[in-house]
Amino acid sequence: MTNQSNPLAFDRYAFGADFVWGTATAAYQIEGAVDRDGRTPCVWDTFGRQKGKIKTGETADVACEFYDRYESDLLIHKELGFNAFRFSIAWSRMLPDGVGPRHGGRINEAGLAFYDRLIDHCLRLDITPWITLYHWDLPHALELKGGWPNRKIVDWFADFADVCTKAFGHKVKHWIILNEPLAFSVLGYFTGQHAPGRRSFRNLLPVIHHTALAQAEGGRIVRQNVPDAQVGTTFSCSPIDPFTPSDQAAAIRVDALMNRLFIEPALGLGYPTRELPFLAGIAKKVAKPGDMERLAFDFDFVGLQHYFRAVVEQSYFMPYLWAKDVSPLRRNVQTITEMGWEVYPESMYRIIRQFGQYEGVKKIYITESGAAFYDRVEQGIVNDQARVEYHQNYLQQVLRAKQEGLPVEGYFAWTFLDNFEWAEGYRPRFGLVYVDFRTQQRIIKKSGRWFQQLLTKETFVGKH
Numbered sequence: 001m002t003n004q005s006n007p008l009a010f011d012r013y014a015f016g017a018d019f020v021w022g023t024a025t026a027a028y029q030i031e032g033a034v035d036r037d038g039r040t041p042c043v044w045d046t047f048g049r050q051k052g053k054i055k056t057g058e059t060a061d062v063a064c065e066f067y068d069r070y071e072s073d074l075l076i077h078k079e080l081g082f083n084a085f086r087f088s089i090a091w092s093r094m095l096p097d098g099v100g101p102r103h104g105g106r107i108n109e110a111g112l113a114f115y116d117r118l119i120d121h122c123l124r125l126d127i128t129p130w131i132t133l134y135h136w137d138l139p140h141a142l143e144l145k146g147g148w149p150n151r152k153i154v155d156w157f158a159d160f161a162d163v164c165t166k167a168f169g170h171k172v173k174h175w176i177i178l179n180e181p182l183a184f185s186v187l188g189y190f191t192g193q194h195a196p197g198r199r200s201f202r203n204l205l206p207v208i209h210h211t212a213l214a215q216a217e218g219g220r221i222v223r224q225n226v227p228d229a230q231v232g233t234t235f236s237c238s239p240i241d242p243f244t245p246s247d248q249a250a251a252i253r254v255d256a257l258m259n260r261l262f263i264e265p266a267l268g269l270g271y272p273t274r275e276l277p278f279l280a281g282i283a284k285k286v287a288k289p290g291d292m293e294r295l296a297f298d299f300d301f302v303g304l305q306h307y308f309r310a311v312v313e314q315s316y317f318m319p320y321l322w323a324k325d326v327s328p329l330r331r332n333v334q335t336i337t338e339m340g341w342e343v344y345p346e347s348m349y350r351i352i353r354q355f356g357q358y359e360g361v362k363k364i365y366i367t368e369s370g371a372a373f374y375d376r377v378e379q380g381i382v383n384d385q386a387r388v389e390y391h392q393n394y395l396q397q398v399l400r401a402k403q404e405g406l407p408v409e410g411y412f413a414w415t416f417l418d419n420f421e422w423a424e425g426y427r428p429r430f431g432l433v434y435v436d437f438r439t440q441q442r443i444i445k446k447s448g449r450w451f452q453q454l455l456t457k458e459t460f461v462g463k464h
Ligand code: BGC
Pocket: 026, 179, 180, 183, 236, 305, 368, 414, 421, 422, 430
């Protein structure tokens, strides 16, 4: 059905009958109801209340009110034709003390009941639920006990994974352990731009190591409690290009940090210490005997979260990495999103190829891709043509990878609803559905309608 005369045109059949079409969301960005029914604060609640941490001064207290509106929202999701919905479980809604019963903590029955209803509603609508265990909302109670730099986090996280899989494993068969380990470890504990906002190099190696251990340990728990589950985890990833030929070595180092740091230990390849010698400090100072073996876990799939490529150059001012980003602005790139990210569709193909080359990677899902553009409501319509083109062009590159035999089996658009974009507040809108945050009105954008056409109509041809 692919239209040969137009290389940009495609329809859903080209991706195969089993291809998963979903949207991705995260609890903290959409739920609201932060103090309802026994939920306790997470690090983003406390971080967001500190002056200047959220650029717009906004909070996620209300967000999209998804906690109360999930039923009608999922009807919209259904209408758009998606067959999978990725959401995360708010740790402090399930375990208000952070720790689970094995460490003397309580299970919050009301929190459990919410996710149970949400899952049932998905199943009723024939939408497959994909659960992310950790999408950055560490319970504040655990941050008070030291957070990710404390090795005990591996056990705390294992408890959480155990409780969630025992509660929902009989109904949910797709589990994602972590959302983008690199983002929450580096931004949360090294640069301090994200919660909990700590800034120290001393924390960085322990945080990386505990995160990588939790990633594998979480995998083992899901496998044990839900033997018929598909278990995966997600990585933020970007092809890295050198700015000039002499920046090649810098690009290799940045690639090790951005793309290899968390997948390679999971695949039994260890940390990329050859390119990033400072990581050797993990084995020397942080790890316990036997840890290096515990880092490996045989994931059924990896989730790639891809938005932009990066171009880097050598820099003597950036310790350890000796490289820095060359911004799209400096490169005179015209097509950038509201986040300042370069729109560069071919990078999707390249990153799938890069990850597909690992022998241990069996299946790939694009668990996030999307773009923030300035949206305007005009006569009740949001004509977000730039977002339509973003998804269409990135999907085209997914298809190209698939047609070359790479094992890519699904695409989750980031994101379903406009939502709380972390330290940026509500301003960057990534949704396929517009949310008026004053009234909570939803308006399906043109991009949402584009997906609806692609996923539900027989006559769809991708190019508009
Ligand atoms: C995260 C999302 C975030 C999106 C856009 C991803 O890194 O998983 O939570 O909203 O990118 O910035």
